[in-house]
Amino acid sequence: MMGKSVAARIVKxxxxxxxxxxxxxxxxxxxxxxxxxxxxxxxxxGDRVICLEWFGEGPLPEPKWYRERLSSELGAAENEYLTRSLERVQQNRPRDPGFAEHPPVSANRARELTDNDLLHMAFGVAT
Known part of the structure; x- marks a missing residue:
């Protein structure tokens, strides 16, 4: 009986x-x-969530967790839409209020960040 209780607590x-x-x-x-x-x-x-735009037809892909470099795990269409989303950020369009605030980061520190960290800064959802 105690084993099940411990296992349930570990899962939680x-x-x-x-x-x-x-x-x-x-x-x-x-x-x-x-x-x-x-x-x-x-x-x-506190989870790191990003929200990108899907420019394709048909249903949206299901949300998915990524551990490695995001762009290396995406397919061709997903990478194209990631690039298009980045291009739209560069156009200085109004930022959606659902995104998290940009954290203050120095230029030196920004060079040390991973691609996923930078993507989270650009497209991170307030959690």
Whole structure:
């Protein structure tokens, strides 16, 4: 009996564990509300979640966790839409209020950040 109780507690603790080296990618339609897209997905407070625009036809891909460099794990269409999303950021379009605030980062520190860290700075959802 005690073994089951311990196992159940371990499962709960693992579910609460911060995913500091992982990033959750959520897709949304172009110019769709970031908060609405994020609300449809289950994640814990403090998880690193990004929301990119899906420019393709048909249904949106399911949200997915990534541990490695995001762009190296995406397919051709997903990488194209990631690039298009980055290009739209460069156009100085109004930032959706569902995105997290940009943290203050020096130029020297920015050079040390991983691609996923930089993507999270650009497309991170307030969690």
């Amino acid at each position: 603790l693992e579910a609460r564990r911060p995913r500091s080296n992982e990033i959750l990618l959520v897709w949304r339609r172009p110019d769709a509300d970031v908060k609405s897209a994020a609300r449809a997905v289950k994640f814990a407070t």
